[in-house]
Amino acid sequence: MTPAPIAVALDAPDLETAARWAALVTPHVTTVKIGLELYLRYGPDVIASVRGASGVQVFLDLKLHDIPNTVAGAAKAVSRLRPAILTVHAAGGPAMIRAAVEAAPDTQIAAVTVLTSLSEADLSRIGLAGPASDAVRRLAALSVESGATALVCSPHEVVDVRSEVGPGITLITPGVRPAGADSQDQARVATPEQALADGADLLVIGRPITASPDPGATAAAIASSLRRTIPS
Numbered sequence: 001m002t003p004a005p006i007a008v009a010l011d012a013p014d015l016e017t018a019a020r021w022a023a024l025v026t027p028h029v030t031t032v033k034i035g036l037e038l039y040l041r042y043g044p045d046v047i048a049s050v051r052g053a054s055g056v057q058v059f060l061d062l063k064l065h066d067i068p069n070t071v072a073g074a075a076k077a078v079s080r081l082r083p084a085i086l087t088v089h090a091a092g093g094p095a096m097i098r099a100a101v102e103a104a105p106d107t108q109i110a111a112v113t114v115l116t117s118l119s120e121a122d123l124s125r126i127g128l129a130g131p132a133s134d135a136v137r138r139l140a141a142l143s144v145e146s147g148a149t150a151l152v153c154s155p156h157e158v159v160d161v162r163s164e165v166g167p168g169i170t171l172i173t174p175g176v177r178p179a180g181a182d183s184q185d186q187a188r189v190a191t192p193e194q195a196l197a198d199g200a201d202l203l204v205i206g207r208p209i210t211a212s213p214d215p216g217a218t219a220a221a222i223a224s225s226l227r228r229t230i231p232s
């Protein structure tokens with residue numbers, strides 16, 4: 001069975017748990033995502049431990065956001081770990097995004113547009129007037145102009161972003177919740193089936209899989225539901 005286009009967020013408190021989750025889900029998904037919690041505790045070694053022997057694609061989610069020279073150095077430092085994908089914040093601006101792209105030529109740079117945890121009310125409080133989709137579109141366009149070939153947005157904006165940037169860009173959507181699941185700290189959410197039907201290329205799913213009693217079975221169930229949504 002072909003693995004589904006899901007990146008399981010391994011937001012685990014320790015390496016043993018992350019490696020166990022990775023082993024359970026990798027038959028069913030293409031990608032595992034390592035974020036700040038694991039990377040800041042274990043450093044670069046975490047990549048090899050989680051990648052294991054499976055050859056699963058590793059998505060390194062460090063959400064770099066600093067001046068271009070600093071981000072270039074950071075992207076270069078982690079590019080030797082050969083992550084398939086590395087995140088930067090689109091709000092760092094065109095020169096910063098370009099610096100990451102040039103510093104890590106073998107890694108796909110994914111620009112995070114507007115965090116899926118932010119509601120419209122949060123956006124207006126931080127000074128981004130107008131609907132989230134306007135800011136997401138604007139940040140998506142500038143990221144692609146600056147060389148990013150992947151974008152992170154919520155499932156709500158996938159259709160808009162696709163029409164803005166065209167077919168060649170990888171659209172990654174966190175904020176994914178199976179029907180009826182608690183949205184927790186996520187504000188702009190949709191089901192995996194909806195996100196995929198709207199044109200997302202890779203769905204980031206963490207707690208709905210990893211906090212379930214059987215992460216392997218939950219990943220398999222979501223993967224099989226996605227296969228029914230878009231038969232290969």
Ligand SMILES: O=C(O)c1cc(=O)[nH]c(=O)n1[C@@H]1O[C@H](COP(=O)(O)O)[C@@H](O)[C@H]1O
Binds near residue numbers: 009
């Ligand atoms: O870049 C990300 O992966 C990301 C961007 C974003 O806007 N929202 C978001 O939730 N994420 C990540 O996606 C994962 C979502 O996890 P769950 O909410 O548990 O499914 C977490 O690891 C977040 O760090």
